[in-house]
Amino acid sequence: MLAEEAGQDFSPFNVVGWHGNYAPYKYNLDNFMVINCVAFDHADPSIFTVLTAKSLRPGVAIADFVIFPPRWGVAEHTFRPPYYHRNCMSEFMGLIKGRYEAKEAGLQPGGGTLHSCMTPHGPDFNCFEKASNCKLEPERVADGTMAFMFESSLSMAVTRWGLQTCSRLNKEYYQCWQMLRSHFTPLQQSKK
Ligand SMILES: O=C(O)Cc1cc(O)ccc1O
Numbered sequence: 001m002l003a004e005e006a007g008q009d010f011s012p013f014n015v016v017g018w019h020g021n022y023a024p025y026k027y028n029l030d031n032f033m034v035i036n037c038v039a040f041d042h043a044d045p046s047i048f049t050v051l052t053a054k055s056l057r058p059g060v061a062i063a064d065f066v067i068f069p070p071r072w073g074v075a076e077h078t079f080r081p082p083y084y085h086r087n088c089m090s091e092f093m094g095l096i097k098g099r100y101e102a103k104e105a106g107l108q109p110g111g112g113t114l115h116s117c118m119t120p121h122g123p124d125f126n127c128f129e130k131a132s133n134c135k136l137e138p139e140r141v142a143d144g145t146m147a148f149m150f151e152s153s154l155s156m157a158v159t160r161w162g163l164q165t166c167s168r169l170n171k172e173y174y175q176c177w178q179m180l181r182s183h184f185t186p187l188q189q190s191k192k
């Protein structure tokens with residue numbers, strides 16, 4: 001179903017030749033029914049994939065388009081926000097509206113953040129503190145929010161426009177992790 005109809009006085013098929021199978025399509029992301037963990041542990045956000053472009057290697061996408069829509073968080077015995085991690089995939093994240101739960105201050109609507117292959121990243125300090133100390137009851141996550149991610153097995157390059165010309169690079173972004181302290185205690189038993 002098309003979300004919107006528009007008229008035009010010509011057809012793109014009025015050309016000498018037509019090759020390919022691409023067509024512009026508008027889709028209301030609110031209609032996408034995400035699934036999530038109902039037991040314990042944080043499931044990888046590939047479970048939120050709306051569209052995928054397969055590569056020739058099974059299980060390795062050229063690009064997955066993933067969303068982080070309003071939903072319930074119910075997982076027990078776990079740290080519910082995104083874990084600190086690095087991937088062999090590269091991630092480009094963006095925020096359409098609202099506040100991304102792992103970066104409430106650092107990622108503004110219209111903004112983007114690039115997590116290139118093998119670059120460690122994760123939630124900001126405030127998110128870490130809140131999620132480490134809260135009682136794990138069922139809770140709403142991301143109400144009024146729509147964040148997205150393009151995850152790719154290929155590397156993404158940043159253009160000169162993105163880095164310099166647009167003058168919108170947030171040079172203070174790294175500070176969202178500055179307050180984090182090491183809590184690694186190798187002998188600690190997991191509390192269940
Ligand atoms: O980095 C991010 O914020 C995106 C992301 C979210 C998540 O819940 C788990 C992994 C991941 O890359």
Ligand SMILES: [Fe+2]
Nearest residue numbers: 085091115121
């Ligand atoms: Fe990530």
